[in-house]
Amino acid sequence: MGAIYDKTSVESIFQHAKGLTGKSLAEVEFIPKEIVNSANKGDLGSLVEAFYFVHKPGNDKGPDFPEAGLELKTTGVLPHPKAKYKAKERLVLTMINYEEIVKEDWDSSTLLSKCGLMLILFYLYEKNRPVVDRRFVLEPLLYRMLGDDWPVIKRDWETIRQKVLEGKAHELSEGDTIYLGACRKGAGGPNEPLRQQPFSAEGAKARAFSFKTEFMNHLIQGHLTLPPVLGLSQGLSLEDAVSMRFQAFTNKSLAELSSQFGIEKISKNQKGFYRQLAVRMLAKGGNSVPELDKAGIEMKTIRLTASGKPRESMSFPGFKFLDIVKESWEDSAFFEKIEKKFLFVVFQIDEEGVDRFKGAFLWNMPYEDRLEAKRVWEDTKRRTAEDATDLPRISESPIAHVRPKARAGEDKIPTPQGTNHVRQAFWLNASYIKGVVDQNLV
DNA sequence: GCATGATCATGC
DNA sequence: GCATGATCATGC
Numbered sequence: 001m002g003a004i005y006d007k008t009s010v011e012s013i014f015q016h017a018k019g020l021t022g023k024s025l026a027e028v029e030f031i032p033k034e035i036v037n038s039a040n041k042g043d044l045g046s047l048v049e050a051f052y053f054v055h056k057p058g059n060d061k062g063p064d065f066p067e068a069g070l071e072l073k074t075t076g077v078l079p080h081p082k083a084k085y086k087a088k089e090r091l092v093l094t095m096i097n098y099e100e101i102v103k104e105d106w107d108s109s110t111l112l113s114k115c116g117l118m119l120i121l122f123y124l125y126e127k128n129r130p131v132v133d134r135r136f137v138l139e140p141l142l143y144r145m146l147g148d149d150w151p152v153i154k155r156d157w158e159t160i161r162q163k164v165l166e167g168k169a170h171e172l173s174e175g176d177t178i179y180l181g182a183c184r185k186g187a188g189g190p191n192e193p194l195r196q197q198p199f200s201a202e203g204a205k206a207r208a209f210s211f212k213t214e215f216m217n218h219l220i221q222g223h224l225t226l227p228p229v230l231g232l233s234q235g236l237s238l239e240d241a242v243s244m245r246f247q248a249f250t251n252k253s254l255a256e257l258s259s260q261f262g263i264e265k266i267s268k269n270q271k272g273f274y275r276q277l278a279v280r281m282l283a284k285g286g287n288s289v290p291e292l293d294k295a296g297i298e299m300k301t302i303r304l305t306a307s308g309k310p311r312e313s314m315s316f317p318g319f320k321f322l323d324i325v326k327e328s329w330e331d332s333a334f335f336e337k338i339e340k341k342f343l344f345v346v347f348q349i350d351e352e353g354v355d356r357f358k359g360a361f362l363w364n365m366p367y368e369d370r371l372e373a374k375r376v377w378e379d380t381k382r383r384t385a386e387d388a389t390d391l392p393r394i395s396e397s398p399i400a401h402v403r404p405k406a407r408a409g410e411d412k413i414p415t416p417q418g419t420n421h422v423r424q425a426f427w428l429n430a431s432y433i434k435g436v437v438d439q440n441l442v
Numbered sequence: 443g444c445a446t447g448a449t450c451a452t453g454c
Numbered sequence: 455g456c457a458t459g460a461t462c463a464t465g466c
Contacts, residue, residue, distance in 0.1 A: 403446070408450095
């Protein structure tokens with residue numbers, strides 16, 4: 001049975017939690033066999049609560065330990081060669097209740113009252129190991145939502161609430177926000193029931209507040225991470241911080257930038273050079289921007305020709321023919337990517353042929369366009385099953401197409417037809433990117 | 443100039 | 455060794 005501790009004291013609960021460090025639940029407590037067998041992946045948290053803390057959680061609205069105001073979370077980590085561990089996935093905090101959130105304000109919000117103080121236990125995720133045998137490999141973490149990150153999180157919460165107020169709960173995506181994501185929740189798929197929202201007749205997918213995976217990485221590696229460079233803890237929005245940083249560099253030539261940062265483009269084929277410059281501009285000469293990593297923001301460089309069109313379409317991760325035919329849209333890598341927030345950093349060749357920095361902006365794909373991307377993905381899935389050599393071309397959609405992306409000509413992978421064919425990826429059309437740049441670059 | 447195909451450079 | 459962001463190459 002669980003050791004003695006005081007359920008009303010944060011410190012006491014925290015100390016008790018430390019007794020799990022380095023051990024699995026089954027090493028510390030006897031867990032009846034029928035429970036071990038029936039436990040699924042989501043159950044470790046409730047098993048820890050029931051068997052180790054000998055505690056019944058309160059209702060859904062409040063924290064697990066109401067007297068202490070403490071919410072208990074367990075979450076998986078994966079081994080990582082450099083950082084030792086990284087987050088397996090986002091941490092789901094609590095469901096977004098569309099009917100309720102519009103009546104709330106931040107200070108009295110369900111999110112803050114339930115998750116304002118969390119005790120997070122990190123276990124090593126091993127797919128085939130029963131949850132009760134998974135070891136808690138890190139010290140437990142007490143996370144206060146009102147610490148350094150709160151201005152960003154509050155702003156995120158308000159962004160989500162605002163969208164529901166506008167009757168756009170169905171348009172929510174993770175890319176709307178910085179650290180606090182509105183992740184979809186539930187099995188997904190075409191049969192998943194939609195939820196009602198107060199200001200639109202349109203049904204919306206069930207979504208929950210979550211800490212993004214990359215944000216969890218920073219919690220895990222907290223003491224290792226570099227100091228923030230954008231000053232968001234003072235309440236500045238990420239948009240403003242980014243545009244202020246880039247402002248000073250507008251229209252500077254590549255030569256000016258590289259001499260300013262003391263980095264030279266040595267070889268003609270230095271593909272990451274523009275990206276390096278972008279990071280230097282943002283990080284005041286440094287080489288990392290922790291806030292961008294933490295927010296899971298995808299930085300992409302865009303190089304325009306003198307006429308203002310991107311030189312290239314924009315590539316996304318590749319897919320395997322045998323996988324895509326079994327996947328659903330919302331489990332696909334392409335879906336995950338295009339729900340993200342992007343930082344587009346734009347360079348352009350001027351009339352004299354000089355490459356110049358033109359500006360940068362944050363962007364996430366509008367709902368309508370995500371529907372079109374979904375259509376292209378569904379079409380790709382269907383056609384892969386029939387003939388993997390005939391996939392959506394650039395002329396077939398204003399937004400996305402499918403094209404090879406391989407390491408070499410021999411880099412071929414199996415198709416459902418039993419043949420091997422060159423590896424493929426999704427791309428956003430250069431003409432679509434042009435439209436985005438035209439609309440967003442001031 | 444564009445669609446399509448092919449592959450490079452880099453970081454983990 | 456490999457995935458990913460990025461770019462080059464070719465033919466119409």
